[in-house]
Amino acid sequence: MKRYAEELLQHERSTIQVKPDGTVIITPHLQQLPNEILARIIHYILEPEPGMSQPDSRGVCDQLDLCECTLVNKQFYAIAYPLLWREPVLEFDPTQLQRINDYLATKEPPMGHYVRKLSLDNHACNDTELLLLMRHIPHLETLSIENSPDDHLPPMTSRSLQHLPHHCSHLTSLTLSRIHLSEAAIRAIGEHCHQLTDLIFNIITDLKDDFLSALSNCPLKKIRICHIGERILTEKLVMDMTRFQDLAELNLTIYEPSGLIMTIANNLQPKNKTAVDPCWPRLQVLNLECCDDIDDATFICFIKTHPHLEFLRLDGANLTNASLDAMAVSLRGLRRVMLNNVSGISSGGVRRWIQNCQGLVFVEFRQCDQIVGRDVLETYNDEPRGFLDLNEDDIFKIRRAQGTGNVHG
Structure with missing residues (x-):
């Protein structure tokens, strides 16, 4: 019996013992799995369920799952523990960050060196704690800091933020909300x-129009600026934006006149050259509000020199069907478009544009008075005049109707 068991388990590292009464006791000694396999297992645990989108940041449940992984054995611990610290999740507990700071100050090896992503708000952090924390996380890459609109909480301020870059010089992404x-x-x-x-x-208060000039050494690819209240877009601010040749996303909310973006970009083109040099040769995402000063001529000139746009959102632009036709020609990779309060485009222009712009997967119109949903897609559900949402399936139906000659309107 012992020999038979040995033959069965020869590929396992196990101890086999035969008692006097003939009972066989097999004590397995599990072989170590390769670290790559364990890493795949742990990453699988952190993946969202099928059908759910990937969250921007880790949740409390993910953190608890990682904690459970560290308790399996030493090998799991060695893989999961650095991941646990890679993106610490802070709850609304004013004492949690203080405990973390105390731990990082005494722990060897320094766990703070694993931290790459962090999201803080003034529910869990204040200036003093942030000053202590930044000394322990020199390899931080992604940081989000937000002050709550609750006036009862002391805000995080520039008193701590001005020291942050010195300690965390490896930052690649910085998000600041409601901060002076x-x-x-x-x-x-x-x-x-x-x-x-x-x-x-x-909502950064007292942000002057020359702030981007101080960031000229940063290889910015994404600029998103949102400000509640009146905000004037100046020539100085736009000219500073043009320095960032690798810019792929430009998103300005509550800045006017936003048309200055396109006007200055167009004016920078040499008049005596036949070839065009785009202001932002890698621009893929453009989101502008307060676009009353953008007309067909300005818009068409801009998109001719920025052919890599994939996402476009404009609010209040004075565009007509001519701009839609130009998009179909110049923006071959365009996928998602949102136009609000654009009254010069018609249902027929939208239908023709969708038929000719082959990359589109999503279209949204809001308060575009001439558009009637059923004139664009015959089976479209009733919506108020001027409102139209089309997903990839709807767009496919419009193109198929063109191929069969069954085009409504």
């Missing part, structure tokens, strides 16, 4: 963060 950002803090970002590609400012 001093000139000293902006200069520090420009002086130390030479890998910063994504800049997202949301």
